[in-house]
Amino acid sequence: MGVLLGWAQYVVCAVVLALLVRTRWNTRTIVASNGRALRKPPDTLPLVGNGIKFLQSRWKLFGWFDKCQRQFGYETVALTVPTLPPGVLIHDPRNLEFVFKHEGVFTKGNFVKGRSWDLFGNGIINADGELWKLQRKAGLAFLNTANLRVLTEVALPQYLFESVNEIKATIGEEVIDLQHVFHEITTKLMGRMAYNMEMHADDEFGTAFDYASGGTAERFQNPLWFITELFFGSKLRKSISIVKDFGGRIVAKAVHDRRGQKDEKSEVEQDDGERKLDQISGSLIQSLLDAIGDEQMVADAALTYLSAGRDTTGQALTWTFYLLMRHRDVADKVRQEVQRLFGERGVSPAQERFDSTLFTPVSMPYSMAVFYEALRLYPPIPFEIRQCMEDVTLPDGTCLPKHSVLVWCLWAMHRSKVTWGDDADEFRPERFLEHGKLVSKSSTEFPVFYGGARTCLGKKMAEAIAVQVIPTMAWLFNFTPVDQNERVSKTSLTMPMKDGLPVRVEVASRARGLSLETQ
Numbered sequence: 001m002g003v004l005l006g007w008a009q010y011v012v013c014a015v016v017l018a019l020l021v022r023t024r025w026n027t028r029t030i031v032a033s034n035g036r037a038l039r040k041p042p043d044t045l046p047l048v049g050n051g052i053k054f055l056q057s058r059w060k061l062f063g064w065f066d067k068c069q070r071q072f073g074y075e076t077v078a079l080t081v082p083t084l085p086p087g088v089l090i091h092d093p094r095n096l097e098f099v100f101k102h103e104g105v106f107t108k109g110n111f112v113k114g115r116s117w118d119l120f121g122n123g124i125i126n127a128d129g130e131l132w133k134l135q136r137k138a139g140l141a142f143l144n145t146a147n148l149r150v151l152t153e154v155a156l157p158q159y160l161f162e163s164v165n166e167i168k169a170t171i172g173e174e175v176i177d178l179q180h181v182f183h184e185i186t187t188k189l190m191g192r193m194a195y196n197m198e199m200h201a202d203d204e205f206g207t208a209f210d211y212a213s214g215g216t217a218e219r220f221q222n223p224l225w226f227i228t229e230l231f232f233g234s235k236l237r238k239s240i241s242i243v244k245d246f247g248g249r250i251v252a253k254a255v256h257d258r259r260g261q262k263d264e265k266s267e268v269e270q271d272d273g274e275r276k277l278d279q280i281s282g283s284l285i286q287s288l289l290d291a292i293g294d295e296q297m298v299a300d301a302a303l304t305y306l307s308a309g310r311d312t313t314g315q316a317l318t319w320t321f322y323l324l325m326r327h328r329d330v331a332d333k334v335r336q337e338v339q340r341l342f343g344e345r346g347v348s349p350a351q352e353r354f355d356s357t358l359f360t361p362v363s364m365p366y367s368m369a370v371f372y373e374a375l376r377l378y379p380p381i382p383f384e385i386r387q388c389m390e391d392v393t394l395p396d397g398t399c400l401p402k403h404s405v406l407v408w409c410l411w412a413m414h415r416s417k418v419t420w421g422d423d424a425d426e427f428r429p430e431r432f433l434e435h436g437k438l439v440s441k442s443s444t445e446f447p448v449f450y451g452g453a454r455t456c457l458g459k460k461m462a463e464a465i466a467v468q469v470i471p472t473m474a475w476l477f478n479f480t481p482v483d484q485n486e487r488v489s490k491t492s493l494t495m496p497m498k499d500g501l502p503v504r505v506e507v508a509s510r511a512r513g514l515s516l517e518t519q
């Protein structure tokens with residue numbers, strides 16, 4: 001054991017030394033802006049540059065990115081981290097627009113793919129060229145208008161009210177985890193619609209995926225990840241293997257379904273809505289099988305879509321309710337919007353069954369603004385990294401050599417006073433409204449759904465879910481956090497809330513006479 005540790009220390013020291021030498025070498029070729037060297041961010045150390053910052057918890061790292069943004073405004077700054085090729089941190093929306101327009105120049109590159117390959121393989125997030133186009137086309141077919149309609153009119157109301165009734169059943173007894181509630185809704189939706197499978201938030205796959213996402217994200221913060229994983233990576237390897245097995249099961253089920261063995265329910269068992277849902281169930285995986293064929297690649301694609309569709313939206317809703325509990329005045333305005341809509345539609349809330357399909361992005365601009373404001377402060381994908389495939393000059397004059405790395409932190413950009421004004425740190429949904437209507441912000445200032453050719457495919461789906469879930473939950477229940485502690489995110493590729501969002505619940509007095517059944 002002692003000998004083993006001795007060797008381990010020797011290997012680690014040798015690698016650190018080699019990396020430091022490489023970093024020094026790299027910084028010699030570092031980018032210059034109009035002939036001048038770029039300024040360095042605060043707390044940059046000799047030799048290790050910003051490496052120590054990246055080893056901190058992600059919450060502290062976000063804080064540091066924010067500090068850079070506050071100190072430098074839109075100015076591009078140099079990043080130096082051992083193992084990283086020369087890097088820059090950008091804040092200027094003009095630079096981001098350039099990146100979005102030149103998608104072939106700024107790719108995930110070996111830097112990102114090398115770290116995320118084990119988990120996502122050839123999935124759309126990692127894919128380029130023809131394979132990316134095929135997966136994107138399959139996704140567009142899945143997220144077409146007709147399918148989104150089935151989602152909003154049939155599947156979502158059904159799963160939303162299953163959750164509502166589960167919450168109701170726990171009232172007065174126990175604390176519930178709201179993050180779990182939202183995750184359950186998005187998992188069931190993606191499972192059924194995309195893969196024709198019954199899935200739940202706490203399935204073995206879900207737990208393994210969470211762990212694998214955390215371990216993969218750590219690779220972006222720990223320059224020695226390939227060494228540390230030799231000693232401490234067994235749980236990560238196991239989790240990835242569970243995730244991969246699950247990908248295989250999704251594909252096997254889809255192949256079974258396409259052989260005509262889909263478990264059809266008899267006509268009499270189904271109403272019109274269920275029949276429509278049944279018809280489109282599994283449409284994503286079927287499109288992927290049609291487009292790609294190779295079952296391993298289809299499994300990668302399926303897992304990537306599952307993560308993109310369920311985690312981001314479930315987490316965004318969690319942070320939204322965290323903010324609503326801290327800003328009761330905003331929660332009241334959501335309820336006033338529900339009341340106004342009921343009034344306009346002649347619905348008597350005390351007698352009718354609750355119909356969440358009344359809530360659309362057009363009928364509920366304030367609720368949508370609440371969602372967008374939560375996405376601004378807690379972006380589900382909080383930072384992005386791209387690698388330059390050739391020498392390139394950004395609009396602000398920064399010259400980037402081939403292979404250099406470009407980082408932008410949405411967490412920080414979304415808090416920029418230059419972009420959002422002096423109240424950038426405040427939760428104020430009104431900034432997304434003009435004359436009572438929702439206004440969209442440019443993807444270069446607010447890149448929450450990315451931009452350009454690779455813009456998020458699921459924006460409309462996320463909006464459709466949010467606009468039913470937020471007013472429904474806010475109208476029916478009063479949630480109170482179990483404590484006033486600040487919630488933080490755990491390490492992940494997305495933004496899960498660490499330890500969930502434990503709350504106490506009571507049925508709101510305005511909702512007591514309601515039947516909380518599905519339509």
Ligand code: HEM
Nearest residue numbers: 308309312313316380381448449450454456457458461462
């Ligand atoms: C609030 C919810 C969501 C947010 C904030 C969000 C954000 C993003 C972002 C930032 C990217 C770029 C990621 C990267 O390449 O590094 C992305 C890509 C993507 N998103 Fe979303 N997303 C959300 C919901 C969804 C949903 C519901 C789906 C549905 C399946 C989805 C499907 C995708 C796909 C397929 C891509 C890859 C696009 C491509 O590379 O061409 N997203 N999303």
